[in-house]
Amino acid sequence: DIQLTQSPVSLSASIGDRVIITCRASQGIRNDLGWYQHKPGKAPRRLIYAASNLQSGVPSRFAGSGSGTEFTLTISSLQPEDFATYYCLQHNSYPLTFGGGTKVDIK
């Protein structure tokens, strides 16, 4: 199975901060990676697909980059509604796997 390692596990940030979350794959997965935002009591929401493509309706402050084994999600200017847990997901090969998550909370 492909393992995805996210870092950091958690971070505290202020409104307006730039936030970077990293996802490392245990083997090359081309650009077969997406990023999801998950808030308590709600369904997860896809932000990015194919490593760098912004999902329709998602604000442009979210951006994804990377390929192979190293990927990043950047939030350019953190907003109050962005406090949540973020997960990466690889769909390069079965079984599909999620990263362990990064919790973003208020400093």
Place this chain on the structure above:
Amino acid sequence: QVQLQESGPGLVKPSQTLSLTCSVSGVITRSGSYYWSWIRQPAGKGLEWIGRIYTTGDTKYSSSLKSRVTISVDPLKNQFSLTLTSVTAADTGVYYCARDDKVGFDYWGQGILVTVSS
């Protein structure tokens, strides 16, 4: 628009079988453009992919759950289902169904909390 809705019992006894159904509207499960997946969040943990089914009936499962999981589809009812046998407290959590557009999950159900307890 596309909607998915999970249904099933919220309480299951240990060693018994968990059965959930996902009702789909706004798109047909027979569509060859999508897979239909189950994902869960065990209590206090992160997201975990359980498995998926394609319109042909082809299935793929998580390595850790495949001995206990079956996913099936009913095109006539436009539903797909999850069965998980021999449940334990570790299976307690929120279960989601989702549409996979082959680059990830674009539509999700709201989730259903399942508790395993006697």
